[in-house]
Structures are given as C-alpha cells and as structure tokens.
Amino acid sequence: MNRLSALRSRTVVLPATNIDTDQIIPARFLTTTTREGLGQHLFSEWRYDAQGAARPDFALNRPEAQGCRILVAGRNFGCGSSREHAPWALLDCGFQAVVSTEIADIFRNNSLKNGLLPIIVDEATSAWLLAHPGVEVAVDVEASTLTLPTGAVVRFPLEAFARYCLINGVDELGFLLGRMSAIESYETRVANR
Amino acid sequence: MTSAPLTLFEKVWRRHEVVLETADTPAVLYIDLHLVHEVTSPQAFSVLRERGLPVRRLDLTLATMDHSTPTRTEQVFGGAPIAIDSAAKQVRELEINCAAFGVELLGLRSEQRGIVHVIGPELGLTQPGKTVVCGDSHTSTHGALGALAFGIGTTEVGHVLATQCLLQRKPKTLAIDVSGRLRTGVTAKDLILAIIGQIGVSGGTGHVIEYRGETIEALDMDERMTVCNMSIEAGARAGMIAPDETTYAYLSGRARAPKGAAWEKALADWRTLPTDPGARFDAEVSVDAAAIEPMITYGTHPGMVMPISGYVPDRRGDAMFEKSLAYMGLTAGNPIKDHPINVVFVGSCTNSRLSDLRSAADVLKGRRIAKGVQMLVVPGSQQIKKAAEAEGLHRIFLDAGAEWRESGCSMCLGMNGDLVGKGQYSVSTSNRNFEGRQGIGARTLLASPATAAASAVRGRVTDPRELLS
Numbered sequence: 001m002n003r004l005s006a007l008r009s010r011t012v013v014l015p016a017t018n019i020d021t022d023q024i025i026p027a028r029f030l031t032t033t034t035r036e037g038l039g040q041h042l043f044s045e046w047r048y049d050a051q052g053a054a055r056p057d058f059a060l061n062r063p064e065a066q067g068c069r070i071l072v073a074g075r076n077f078g079c080g081s082s083r084e085h086a087p088w089a090l091l092d093c094g095f096q097a098v099v100s101t102e103i104a105d106i107f108r109n110n111s112l113k114n115g116l117l118p119i120i121v122d123e124a125t126s127a128w129l130l131a132h133p134g135v136e137v138a139v140d141v142e143a144s145t146l147t148l149p150t151g152a153v154v155r156f157p158l159e160a161f162a163r164y165c166l167i168n169g170v171d172e173l174g175f176l177l178g179r180m181s182a183i184e185s186y187e188t189r190v191a192n193r
Numbered sequence: 194m195t196s197a198p199l200t201l202f203e204k205v206w207r208r209h210e211v212v213l214e215t216a217d218t219p220a221v222l223y224i225d226l227h228l229v230h231e232v233t234s235p236q237a238f239s240v241l242r243e244r245g246l247p248v249r250r251l252d253l254t255l256a257t258m259d260h261s262t263p264t265r266t267e268q269v270f271g272g273a274p275i276a277i278d279s280a281a282k283q284v285r286e287l288e289i290n291c292a293a294f295g296v297e298l299l300g301l302r303s304e305q306r307g308i309v310h311v312i313g314p315e316l317g318l319t320q321p322g323k324t325v326v327c328g329d330s331h332t333s334t335h336g337a338l339g340a341l342a343f344g345i346g347t348t349e350v351g352h353v354l355a356t357q358c359l360l361q362r363k364p365k366t367l368a369i370d371v372s373g374r375l376r377t378g379v380t381a382k383d384l385i386l387a388i389i390g391q392i393g394v395s396g397g398t399g400h401v402i403e404y405r406g407e408t409i410e411a412l413d414m415d416e417r418m419t420v421c422n423m424s425i426e427a428g429a430r431a432g433m434i435a436p437d438e439t440t441y442a443y444l445s446g447r448a449r450a451p452k453g454a455a456w457e458k459a460l461a462d463w464r465t466l467p468t469d470p471g472a473r474f475d476a477e478v479s480v481d482a483a484a485i486e487p488m489i490t491y492g493t494h495p496g497m498v499m500p501i502s503g504y505v506p507d508r509r510g511d512a513m514f515e516k517s518l519a520y521m522g523l524t525a526g527n528p529i530k531d532h533p534i535n536v537v538f539v540g541s542c543t544n545s546r547l548s549d550l551r552s553a554a555d556v557l558k559g560r561r562i563a564k565g566v567q568m569l570v571v572p573g574s575q576q577i578k579k580a581a582e583a584e585g586l587h588r589i590f591l592d593a594g595a596e597w598r599e600s601g602c603s604m605c606l607g608m609n610g611d612l613v614g615k616g617q618y619s620v621s622t623s624n625r626n627f628e629g630r631q632g633i634g635a636r637t638l639l640a641s642p643a644t645a646a647a648s649a650v651r652g653r654v655t656d657p658r659e660l661l662s
C-alpha cells in the first residue's frame with residue numbers, strides 16, 4: 001500500500017450530498033478484471049457529455065483542478081455499493097484524501113486499504129471548505145489534523161491502526177498472515193466445540 | 194445467568210473474535226461463509242497469485258456468477274454469446290480462478306446458480322450465528338437468518354480468501370423496534386422503504402441494525418430478507434433478525450443445512466442467540482407498521498420515499514433536492530400516482546424470491562400489461578425459476594405480456610446489458626434509485642412487487658390495492 005503521512009494540496013469541491021458509488025464509478029465500468037486505468041471513468045456521467053466530451057463546467061474538468069489531491073464533498077460521500085473500484089478510480093485520478101462530514105462505512109474501509117485518506121470534519125469546517133473551493137490545505141496523518149489557510153487546525157478521527165498502516169504503508173494481509181497461529185488455534189477450538 | 198445481557202450481534206461477534214481488539218489494533222474476526230462473485234473477486238485472486246497463497250478454507254468458500262451474466266435463455270443455455278465482451282471475459286475469469294484455486298463454483302448453467310444473496314439462504318448455507326461476507330454491499334440480506342453478514346471490498350475479499358479472517362473494529366448497535374400490523378397490500382418492501390425514509394440514508398452508518406418486535410416476528414423468511422437487504426441503504430453495515438421457529442422451519446431440510454444429530458446440536462445452539470432481556474443497544478428507534486402505506490421513491494436515493502397516495506415533497510431552495518427532482522422529471526407538490534411509466538422490473542436480491550413473484554402474479558393474473566410498457570421478471574435463482582414454473586407463475590407473466598428471464602442481478606444495475614433507457618421511468622423492485630443506476634439517464638421508482646405489477650397493468654404508478662380483490 002502507498003504510504004501517506006503528510007499532504008499539502010489545493011481542494012476540488014463537489015458540494016453534492018450523498019454522492020453514491022454509482023456516481024463515483026458507474027456499474028458498466030465494473031466488468032474490468034484489473035484495478036488499473038479506472039480514473040478515466042471517475043464521475044463519468046458528470047464529467048463527460050453524451051458524446052464523451054469533457055463538460056467544461058464540471059469541477060474536475062476545470063484547469064485549476066489539475067494536480068489537486070484532496071476532494072471535498074457534501075455529507076455522506078461514498079454511500080451505496082462495496083465496489084473498491086470507487087477508491088481505485090479516485091486514486092488513479094491523483095486523489096489522496098476525501099473530506100466530508102460523513103463518509104459511508106464500506107467506502108471508508110476500502111479507501112483505507114488503498115492509501116486514500118477519509119477525513120471526517122465538523123459541519124462548520126465542511127461548510128467553510130465547500131464555500132472556498134481551491135484553497136490550499138495541509139494534512140498531517142500522524143497528528144490527524146487538517147490545517148486550513150485561515151490557520152485553523154481541525155482534528156479528524158482516524159483509528160490508531162489505520163493511521164499506523166497509512167504512515168508505514170503496512171500491508172494488512174501481511175499483518176493477518178502474521179496472526180496465523182491464533183487463527184489455527186481458533187479453528188481447532190471451534191472444531192472441538 | 195451471571196454475565197451481562199448481550200445483544201444478538203454481540204453474541205455472534207464474540208464467538209468469532211480470533212484476536213480481541215485493543216486500542217491499537219482491530220479484532221481479527223473469523224468468517225464462517227465467504228460468498229464470491231465475478232465482479233469483486235478477480236483482483237483478489239490476482240493478489241493470491243502474486244503472493245503464492247492458496248485459498249485457506251475451500252470448504253467455507255462458494256462462488257457463483259450473477260452481476261455480469263445474461264438473463265436471456267439463449268445466452269445462458271443456447272450457446273449464444275454474452276453480448277458484452279468485458280462481461281463475458283469477467284465470467285470466464287471467475288471460471289479460471291475457481292478452477293485454479295479449487296473453489297466450488299455454481300457456474301452459468303448450474304441448477305443451483307442465482308443471485309449470491311438469494312442462493313446462500315436457499316441452499317441452507319446461511320445459518321444463525323454465522324459470520325457471512327461477500328464482496329457486495331447487499332450481503333446484509335443474510336442477517337435475516339440471524340447471521341452477522343456484511344459487504345466487503347476486493348482487498349478484504351483477498352484477506353478472507355487467504356486467511357478466512359478480517360480485521361474489524363466492532364460496530365455500534367441500533368435496535369429498530371417495529372410494532373403494529375402491516376395493512377393489506379403493504380409489504381416488507383414498503384416497511385423497509387418507510388424505515389429508510391424515517392432514519393435517512395446515513396441513519397445506520399457505523400451500526401449493525403437489529404430489527405425486532407411483533408411485526409418483524411410475524412414476517413416470513415422472504416420478507417425478513419427483503420428488510421435486511423436494504424439495511425445498507427440506511428448506511429448500516431448489517432441488519433439482523435433473531436432466529437426463531439420461522440427461521441428453523443425455513444432451514445430444515447435445505448441441501449446444505451445440518452442434518453440429523455448435527456441439526457439438533459445446531460438448533461440448541463441457535464436458540465441461545467436472540468438478544469437477552471435487558472441488553473443495551475447504542476441507539477433505538479421505534480416504527481409504527483400500522484401507519485405505513487405502499488411506499489414509492491421519487492428521488493435519487495432510497496431515503497427520498499413517499500406514500501404512494503402522497504404528493505412529491507416541496508423543498509424549494511434545497512439545491513440538491515431540486516437537482517434530484519429535475520433528474521427525475523418530477524414536480525414538487527404533484528401526486529406520484531398515475532405518473533406514466535415505461536419499464537417495470539421485478540427482480541434483484543431485494544425482491545426476486547418465490548413469494549415476491551407470487552405477489553406480482555396475484556396482481557397480473559388475468560390481466561395484461563399496458564401497451565408500450567416493458568416488464569422484466571427475473572427470478573432470484575434457477576431453483577426459484579423452476580418452482581415458479583411448477584406453479585404456473587411464468588404463464589401468468591407471459592400471458593400478461595411480461596418477459597420471463599433466467600436468474601441474475603439484471604436490471605438492478607444493468608451490468609449485463611439489461612438497461613432502462615434515457616429519461617424512461619422504471620418502477621423497480623430493486624434497492625437503489627441512484628442517478629444512472631439502471632442505465633444512463635434512467636429514472637427509477639423503487640417499490641414492492643405488487644406496486645410494480647399494478648403499475649405495469651395501468652402503465653402508470655398505481656396503488657396495488659386498487660387491483661387486489
């Protein structure tokens with residue numbers, strides 16, 4: 001997994017609430033058998049018109065959005081399906097963090113497994129970020145803080161193990177394989193129950 | 194009893210903790226049943242290949258194909274090619290992966306194939322007290338049998354394939370207490386839509402729901418599965434219902450349920466699972482089932498739902514709400530009833546079981562669907578298809594002018610090409626009305642099988658009670 005300990009970037013803002021995984025990446029792109037190249041389909045319906053041309057008014061298509069690594073979105077981002085293609089597509093487009101007041105559970109889990117940081121902030125911080133697209137913010141994963149250009153430092157919840165894995169690029173499968181003796185003794189215990 | 198009273202969820206959770214969670218590390222949670230399908234598994238098998246790992250417990254792993262599979266009989270059984278190349282490749286890849294790793298696959302022509310969340314219970318594999326996972330958010334369905342069942346992403350599919358375990362933080366619990374009798378013509382689908390309308394699409398985030406109370410106890414297993422299926426639409430990881438005599442009667446004699454002495458032993462164990470009196474939940478909500486009408490969605494998430502006799506809500510000034518209504522082509526303040534429709538879909542892991550098909554057939558019997566309406570009836574599994582045909586349900590659908598297909602996810606998300614056209618209105622028994630879910634520009638109205646069938650007959654959104662004697 002990609003390591004992530006600090007991040008400084010301008011934001012791209014999608015103020016919509018309840019942005020679901022079908023918007024992040026529509027189902028017709030899920031017949032792939034690899035995880036590469038999904039970025040081209042990110043927000044496909046919003047990004048491209050019926051002829052496949054980029055809609056110039058969509059936030060991700062604006063020149064100032066290029067190179068941005070932090071997406072700020074309305075409440076309940078990532079609701080819907082378990083498709084890991086959603087964080088894969090965001091990462092493939094260069095995003096490393098998503099900021100919202102609420103982030104759906106499965107999307108959140110999937111993101112952390114891939115080095116995409118879900119940042120949950122309070123209403124006031126979210127409202128400020130939504131109203132100021134393109135500002136440069138800084139993320140410190142170790143301290144679990146988001147620093148706004150106003151100087152405000154906002155703490156966000158990040159579970160200790162997730163933080164450790166992000167900073168050190170820990171592979172959770174390796175961690176689980178390291179628990180094999182406990183898994184084996186559990187299986188023996190259950191078999192004898 | 195000296196120990197503290199526990200909820201159903203806590204009992205199942207505790208039994209599966211291989212390593213307890215600490216402040217620094219999540220629990221290592223053991224998984225009893227891993228269901229695999231073609232969409233969310235290829236990249237997980239690739240990881241196993243890269244690392245030279247086998248599938249750890251083949252006996253706890255079962256694969257099938259449902260999302261990308263065709264529903265036209267000639268494409269399933271007649272040798273006609275799958276129309277979408279990438280879908281055909283994905284199906285083939287699952288066959289290759291299962292053969293290479295030794296995973297049992299209920300393949301395209303298997304008599305036991307079906308939607309993954311339909312066949313788990315149908316085969317008797319889903320059982321009370323088990324942990325069940327699948328790379329699909331509607332895994333919550335299996336909680337209807339008293340299992341702890343939740344959807345996972347592809348990375349976690351790889352974790353379970355390789356270790357039979359997941360790293361998990363313990364979620365919170367939410368009790369949804371439902372009392373009162375559902376009125377005639379009001380179904381489990383209407384109940385869960387009303388619940389989502391009440392608690393909102395993120396009302397369950399971070400929680401496992403337990404549905405309880407007299408109304409839930411009175412539901413049959415198909416109905417309970419419909420309720421638990423849509424837990425994820427309220428943001429919850431899982432929904433559970435305590436096992437009872439209804440559960441045991443459903444499981445008894447199923448192909449892969451325990452038999453003989455093993456059944457008696459399992460039964461004695463299952464009876465210890467229901468939530469103890471006095472157990473505490475992190476949150477509780479009460480729902481009055483007697484007040485619920487047939488429900489239908491009018492917007493672009495399942496929380497945008499209304500009684501079928503009501504008026505589209507007016508939230509002028511709420512930009513998201515107005516954008517959603519504009520996508521749907523609906524006007525605030527107007528009735529939803531009698532709105533013209535184009536497509537009707539009866540199917541999906543929410544409403545494709547035999548009782549759902551019977552409910553739609555009750556409305557359609559002796560009637561024809563309206564001119565210009567396309568209606569697809571897609572059974573949840575090949576076994577359900579066979580059972581429906583034995584009862585003659587397929588004749589009712591075909592005589593009414595509907596299409597009778599092979600099982601699969603089909604038009605719920607259209608990965609196999611069963612799509613709703615741009616701007617068309619679809620009354621669908623599925624679970625998501627997101628923008629573009631059933632096709633680019635498609636407008637989905639979620640409802641029960643009875644409402645879907647009644648709407649097909651009239652070609653307009655119709656309260657099924659007007660057509661039921």
